[in-house]
Amino acid sequence: MSIHIGAQKGDIADTVLLPGDPLRAKYIAENFLEEMACYNEVRGMYGYTGTYKGKKISVQGTGMGVPSISIYVNELIQSYDVQKLIRVGTCGAIQKDVKVRDVILASTSSTDSQMNRMVFGGIDYAPTADFSLLKNAYDTGIEKGLSIQVGNVFTSDNFYRDNNEELLALLDQYNVLAIEMESTALYTLAAKFNRKALSVLTVSDHMITGEETSAMERQTTFNDMIEVSLDAAIK
Numbered sequence: 056m057s058i059h060i061g062a063q064k065g066d067i068a069d070t071v072l073l074p075g076d077p078l079r080a081k082y083i084a085e086n087f088l089e090e091m092a093c094y095n096e097v098r099g100m101y102g103y104t105g106t107y108k109g110k111k112i113s114v115q116g117t118g119m120g121v122p123s124i125s126i127y128v129n130e131l132i133q134s135y136d137v138q139k140l141i142r143v144g145t146c147g148a149i150q151k152d153v154k155v156r157d158v159i160l161a162s163t164s165s166t167d168s169q170m171n172r173m174v175f176g177g178i179d180y181a182p183t184a185d186f187s188l189l190k191n192a193y194d195t196g197i198e199k200g201l202s203i204q205v206g207n208v209f210t211s212d213n214f215y216r217d218n219n220e221e222l223l224a225l226l227d228q229y230n231v232l233a234i235e236m237e238s239t240a241l242y243t244l245a246a247k248f249n250r251k252a253l254s255v256l257t258v259s260d261h262m263i264t265g266e267e268t269s270a271m272e273r274q275t276t277f278n279d280m281i282e283v284s285l286d287a288a289i290k
């Protein structure tokens with residue numbers, strides 16, 4: 056057991072999907088995994104292990120924001136030796152040609168996260184996706200005929216920002232596709248421990264046009280993202 060995950064070693068697969076919302080973890084386990092069992096209920100942050108197309112896969116909620124996902128990624132790697140970590144999250148689109156329900160593969164992530172500043176000080180580290188996972192996910196998405204975008208996302212410590220309009224204009228100008236709150240931590244920790252990581256994101260709302268999905272849709276569905284992630288994980 057680790058501090059925040061009540062599993063024994065061996066209960067968790069070496070590949071783990073990571074939704075921010077623990078109820079999305081439950082949805083994925085119940086709808087996509089066979090022979091699944093719940094290994095974690097600590098803090099309601101559900102974790103499940105099952106099989107997908109015969110391969111052992113786990114899915115673990117991470118909570119929202121860099122501090123929360125950092126706890127789960129650290130423990131999954133250091134206590135359970137997890138090798139491949141794939142975030143299955145939601146994001147708000149910035150670019151006009153990115154539409155609600157599109158799937159984004161974050162090749163890299165920019166950030167205002169204080170946690171990375173504490174690690175890197177004055178250096179601008181570039182958190183980066185694992186290329187093999189990114190390629191597998193991209194190829195899978197194209198095979199499925201999805202509207203799939205690859206690029207830079209912005210990981211913010213802040214959901215409600217006072218300077219939102221200025222920030223969106225700046226990120227738009229520099230071709231950032233969308234905003235979310237965890238990818239930088241995932242990529243930075245994966246690099247630190249030499250693991251493979253990818254963030255697959257569904258656009259849940261558009262920050263320029265105001266179009267959005269329902270809370271229920273964010274909690275469940277988004278099946279394209281889940282299938283792309285599971286198929287990329289086992290390729």
Ligand SMILES: O=P(O)(O)O[C@H]1O[C@H](CO)[C@@H](O)[C@H]1O
Nearest residue numbers: 074075076119144145235236
């Ligand atoms: O849907 P999840 O994976 O939680 O991701 C996004 O949604 C949350 C904000 O509503 C943040 O965690 C953000 O990154």
Ligand SMILES: O=c1cc[nH]c(=O)[nH]1
Nearest residue numbers: 145146147234235236
């Ligand atoms: O962090 C996030 C996630 C989804 N939508 C947003 O606007 N921000």
